[in-house]
Amino acid sequence: MDEMIVSLRNRRVLECRKLRQKKYRARSGKYLAEGLRLTEEAVRSGSAEALFFRESFGLISSAGADSGADSGGDAAAGSGAGRERRLLERAEAAGCQLWRIDDRVFASLAQTQSPQGVVALTRRRWTRLEDPDPAAGDAVWLVLDGIRDPGNLGTMIRTAWAAGAAGVLCLPDTADPYEGKCVRASMGGIFHIPVITDVTWEALRAYCVAGGLTLAMADAAAGALYYDVGWPARTALCIGGEAGGFAGIPREETAIQVRIPLERGAESLNAAVACGILLYEIRRGRGGVQAP
Amino acid sequence: MDEMIVSLRNRRVLECRKLRQKKYRARSGKYLAEGLRLTEEAVRSGSAEALFFRESFGLISSAGADSGADSGGDAAAGSGAGRERRLLERAEAAGCQLWRIDDRVFASLAQTQSPQGVVALTRRRWTRLEDPDPAAGDAVWLVLDGIRDPGNLGTMIRTAWAAGAAGVLCLPDTADPYEGKCVRASMGGIFHIPVITDVTWEALRAYCVAGGLTLAMADAAAGALYYDVGWPARTALCIGGEAGGFAGIPREETAIQVRIPLERGAESLNAAVACGILLYEIRRGRGGVQAP
Numbered sequence: 001m002d003e004m005i006v007s008l009r010n011r012r013v014l015e016c017r018k019l020r021q022k023k024y025r026a027r028s029g030k031y032l033a034e035g036l037r038l039t040e041e042a043v044r045s046g047s048a049e050a051l052f053f054r055e056s057f058g059l060i061s062s063a064g065a066d067s068g069a070d071s072g073g074d075a076a077a078g079s080g081a082g083r084e085r086r087l088l089e090r091a092e093a094a095g096c097q098l099w100r101i102d103d104r105v106f107a108s109l110a111q112t113q114s115p116q117g118v119v120a121l122t123r124r125r126w127t128r129l130e131d132p133d134p135a136a137g138d139a140v141w142l143v144l145d146g147i148r149d150p151g152n153l154g155t156m157i158r159t160a161w162a163a164g165a166a167g168v169l170c171l172p173d174t175a176d177p178y179e180g181k182c183v184r185a186s187m188g189g190i191f192h193i194p195v196i197t198d199v200t201w202e203a204l205r206a207y208c209v210a211g212g213l214t215l216a217m218a219d220a221a222a223g224a225l226y227y228d229v230g231w232p233a234r235t236a237l238c239i240g241g242e243a244g245g246f247a248g249i250p251r252e253e254t255a256i257q258v259r260i261p262l263e264r265g266a267e268s269l270n271a272a273v274a275c276g277i278l279l280y281e282i283r284r285g286r287g288g289v290q291a292p
Numbered sequence: 293m294d295e296m297i298v299s300l301r302n303r304r305v306l307e308c309r310k311l312r313q314k315k316y317r318a319r320s321g322k323y324l325a326e327g328l329r330l331t332e333e334a335v336r337s338g339s340a341e342a343l344f345f346r347e348s349f350g351l352i353s354s355a356g357a358d359s360g361a362d363s364g365g366d367a368a369a370g371s372g373a374g375r376e377r378r379l380l381e382r383a384e385a386a387g388c389q390l391w392r393i394d395d396r397v398f399a400s401l402a403q404t405q406s407p408q409g410v411v412a413l414t415r416r417r418w419t420r421l422e423d424p425d426p427a428a429g430d431a432v433w434l435v436l437d438g439i440r441d442p443g444n445l446g447t448m449i450r451t452a453w454a455a456g457a458a459g460v461l462c463l464p465d466t467a468d469p470y471e472g473k474c475v476r477a478s479m480g481g482i483f484h485i486p487v488i489t490d491v492t493w494e495a496l497r498a499y500c501v502a503g504g505l506t507l508a509m510a511d512a513a514a515g516a517l518y519y520d521v522g523w524p525a526r527t528a529l530c531i532g533g534e535a536g537g538f539a540g541i542p543r544e545e546t547a548i549q550v551r552i553p554l555e556r557g558a559e560s561l562n563a564a565v566a567c568g569i570l571l572y573e574i575r576r577g578r579g580g581v582q583a584p
Contacts, residue, residue: 044557151443155562162558185562192556227576260572263456264484265336269568270447270477276565277572280552284519 005101022176029124031178039120041188043091050097053118054106058084111180126194132167134211138233139166145249146173146241154185155272161189163279168195173247201248208236215254222257231282242271297393314468321416323470331412333480335383342389345410346398350376403472418486424459426503430525431458432574437541438465438533446477447564453481455571460487465539493540500528507546514549523574534563
């Protein structure tokens with residue numbers, strides 16, 4: 001069922017290791033997803049091209065296979081060799097290449113502190129802004145401008161997925177969503193909804209015009225409270241950076257600005273928390289948002 | 293204005309360094325807060341007893357004083373020696389002890405990768421469950437049961453502060469909110485609202501009875517959606533662990549269970565994001581929640 005790789009200089013392993021660098025991810029349209037839960041999602045979504053896994057994977061129960069502070073309910077999915085074998089079977093049925101690799105070679109690929117023994121080589125399904133149609137469906141888009149923390153960024157992609165947003169557009173000053181920590185924090189969301197990078201302000205504006213999307217901005221200085229606004233059926237919600245705010249989107253070009261009220265001297269909310277409050281507020285007005 | 297400490301074995305420095313351990317924090321009721329923004333909040337809240345700062349602090353402009361992925365708008369507060377001097381002046385006026393220390397000794401205290409040159413020795417203002425009156429005001433309490441990730445925990449305290457919650461009660465299976473990473477993620481919230489640790493289920497139940505608080509639980513398996521519930525004026529909102537769920541609170545003993553809808557196969561939200569959505573939903577029904 002699977003071939004074994006034993007060399008650190010194996011061509012496929014070298015190719016994977018390069019994907020730790022942003023330029024290779026951008027050039028190839030590929031990225032890595034690590035861990036049992038994430039690779040399961042990658043296979044389920046049809047994004048995984050190949051799985052690399054360590055010598056004992058699927059053969060003997062490995063302790064701690066389900067650890068992780070925010071593993072999203074892995075306990076229910078079972079663990080150990082049985083779960084690992086099911087993953088390999090599903091991956092093979094989906095046409096993924098399977099590569100069993102020497103433990104030392106695997107260690108050269110893994111980026112987490114307690115690797116779970118499996119890494120997926122994953123292909124971006126949407127790479128250009130034109131890929132997802134802005135005009136399809138009753139849609140909310142999340143626009144991120146200047147988000148620097150990969151954990152926050154991944155959490156926002158996870159939230160956008162769960163709230164039914166059509167996709168996520170990242171301006172150039174935003175961290176790379178296809179970097180390992182962000183992919184993990186997205187809990188698989190990045191496989192399921194379009195996440196487009198390096199979207200310039202000009203391209204964003206044209207996209208919103210083409211799709212009839214109203215630009216809305218979360219802004220601590222806004223006069224309107226987020227729950228007093230009539231949210232348009234088609235909205236592009238813009239969230240700015242944790243410290244520096246908006247890097248690319250001019251405030252005066254947005255039709256709606258809203259703030260979340262803060263009590264007793266609090267200066268701000270975590271950007272991912274603010275994003276969640278707003279996405280769910282917009283969603284709520286329409287009983288669920290449709291996928292594009 | 294300040295004395296200089298040059299010995300790694302100085303009694304005060306040794307005492308501070310011990311506070312990295314949970315048992316010393318619990319025993320003393322003290323903890324450390326690191327960085328410019330946090331020590332400013334600690335002084336402003338009246339929680340800081342002493343500041344320890346490195347040789348050049350307040351004397352020459354230090355580069356990167358305002359760095360940090362989620363520093364909450366520090367850019368607006370200015371930086372460099374002027375801001376540092378203002379902090380020392382306010383701290384002195386508030387009766388804090390000021391200790392300028394040798395850079396090598398400071399490095400032994402700092403826990404962040406890019407220390408900003410100042411650490412506050414901070415006293416818990418509320419240490420026992422009886423300290424904050426459960427019956428005062430029109431209140432929402434946040435109850436955390438099994439939250440393991442210190443970043444998530446701190447973000448929830450920050451959110452509770454901003455949403456106007458009366459305080460945060462942590463069951464024993466929850467991470468220590470007075471640990472450094474959590475204190476930083478709280479962005480100062482931990483100085484401003486009561487955060488009580490090691491609250492047993494029995495003590496929580498008695499506290500809710502005494503204060504007329506209705507127990508509500510966020511539960512992915514609940515039938516009711518969070519926005520279809522009539523939230524009582526006095527609610528104790530319970531959030532369970534990222535992966536393991538509730539460790540101490542029996543579901544059948546809560547009067548309300550709600551879920552946040554998830555679309556297209558998403559399994560869960562980040563716990564801090566879910567917490568924010570729910571706290572702001574409860575707050576919204578009453579045009580702001582009063583402090584106790």
